[in-house]
Amino acid sequence: MSLTRTVAIGAFVAGWLALAALELLARREGSRLPTVGQLCGYVMRYRAGIVPVGRIGVYAVWCWLGWHLFAR
Amino acid sequence: MDHPRGLATPASHARVRPRTLLGLLVLAVLALVGGAFPSFSRQANLYVLVLGAGIAWLGLSGRVHRRADPARPSRAALWWLVPALLLAAFEVVDLLLGSTYPHPTMSKLMDPVLDHYGARSAAYFGWLAAFWAMVRR
Numbered sequence: 001m002s003l004t005r006t007v008a009i010g011a012f013v014a015g016w017l018a019l020a021a022l023e024l025l026a027r028r029e030g031s032r033l034p035t036v037g038q039l040c041g042y043v044m045r046y047r048a049g050i051v052p053v054g055r056i057g058v059y060a061v062w063c064w065l066g067w068h069l070f071a072r
Numbered sequence: 073m074d075h076p077r078g079l080a081t082p083a084s085h086a087r088v089r090p091r092t093l094l095g096l097l098v099l100a101v102l103a104l105v106g107g108a109f110p111s112f113s114r115q116a117n118l119y120v121l122v123l124g125a126g127i128a129w130l131g132l133s134g135r136v137h138r139r140a141d142p143a144r145p146s147r148a149a150l151w152w153l154v155p156a157l158l159l160a161a162f163e164v165v166d167l168l169l170g171s172t173y174p175h176p177t178m179s180k181l182m183d184p185v186l187d188h189y190g191a192r193s194a195a196y197f198g199w200l201a202a203f204w205a206m207v208r209r
Contacts, residue, residue: 002174011162012178018155034145039152041142041209052132058206059131063124066199068179069186070106071116 099200106200107193111186123200131207138208 019036026033034042046054102123109116130136159178169175186192 004174005176008162008166008176009181011158012181015155015159015162018158019152022151022155032146032148033151034142034149036152037205037209038142039145039149040206041139042145044206044209045141055132059124059128059203062199062203062206063121063128066120066124066203067117069182069199070109070192070196071111071113071120 095204096201099197099204103193103197103200106196107189111183124203127200127203127207136207142209 022033023036025031026035026038040058044052044055044058046052106116106119106123109119163177166175166177166180171177171180182195186195
């Protein structure tokens with residue numbers, strides 16, 4: 001296995017472990033850290049006039065992810 | 073499921089509502105069907121696009137009951153940027169380098185895992201469940 005591949009896999013594993021650790025910390029009693037769900041909820045609240053830009057953006061990213069993983 | 077802290081009883085935590093159970097069952101069936109379609113097939117493209125568009129429409133139409141608006145997050149939320157930027161940086165750099173064996177992107181690494189029906193269906197379920205959770209937010 002090449003060094004660059006090892007570094008990339010290590011970085012991805014570290015990143016996902018850090019995300020999981022933050023989510024666990026956020027779910028502790030009295031934590032000031034928002035959960036990823038609360039963060040998404042806040043982003044989706046953003047509107048430009050009557051257009052729910054935040055919600056459309058988050059849904060678009062999620063649709064693209066599903067298409068990328070399961071269809072392409 | 074969110075409850076006001078200190079008000080939830082052990083019984084309310086232990087009980088799973090029939091509607092929640094039915095929702096999970098529907099997502100599981102949709103995931104089991106979706107997991108059967110191989111990548112790059114017309115069925116896989118059509119299925120994921122119809123599901124995504126359908127769930128997005130439900131979320132945008134306001135037909136689904138949403139939770140109360142979340143409060144503005146504290147500055148502690150910035151901690152989320154650390155792993156997010158790390159993942160994004162490696163993903164973008166590896167993508168620009170061609171997403172090859174020495175420079176793999178996350179989806180490239182996931183390909184052999186998602187070739188198996190069980191893992192593919194489980195990932196599909198996770199995608200659908202997270203999407204539904206966002207519709208409820």
